[in-house]
Amino acid sequence: MCAQNHKRPSWLRAFAGERCPQCRKGKMYKYPIWNLGKLLEMNPNCSVCDLKFERETGFYYGAMYVSYAFTVATLVSEFLLLSSVLNIQDPDIWFLVIIASLALLLPIFFRYSRVLYIRMAGQIRYDPKTEQN
Numbered sequence: 001m002c003a004q005n006h007k008r009p010s011w012l013r014a015f016a017g018e019r020c021p022q023c024r025k026g027k028m029y030k031y032p033i034w035n036l037g038k039l040l041e042m043n044p045n046c047s048v049c050d051l052k053f054e055r056e057t058g059f060y061y062g063a064m065y066v067s068y069a070f071t072v073a074t075l076v077s078e079f080l081l082l083s084s085v086l087n088i089q090d091p092d093i094w095f096l097v098i099i100a101s102l103a104l105l106l107p108i109f110f111r112y113s114r115v116l117y118i119r120m121a122g123q124i125r126y127d128p129k130t131e132q133n
Ligand SMILES: [Zn+2]
Pocket: 020, 021, 022, 023, 024, 025, 026, 046, 047, 048, 049, 050, 051, 130
C-alpha cells in the first residue's frame, strides 16, 4: 500500500510541478521546461481527471498579463537590488544583469503564468475525488 495515494497533494507542490488544478496530479504541459521549442505545448486534457485545460478559445491570452506582472516585478526588484542594496551605479551592469536574468526567467514566467492563470480565472476547485483514477 502506497501512502502517497492517500496524501492530499499540496497546492504549492501541484503549482510548482505544473499539475492540474482539479486533481493536482495530471501534468499540464507535454514537455519539460528545458525543451524550449515546445515550451508552451499543453496537454489538451488532464491524464488523471480529464479536466480540459484550455477552458475556452483564447483562454490563455489572459496569462500574458500574469507574465507581464512577473516580468515587471523582476525588473523593479533587480533594479532596486543593484542600485540601492549593492550600490552598483553602472547602467551597463544593470543592463547585463537584467538581460541575463530575463533570458533565464522568461521561459519560467511563460509557463507559470498559465499555471497560475488557470487557478485564478479557470473557476476550478481542487476535488480529492478526482485524483483516485
Ligand atoms: Zn486533473
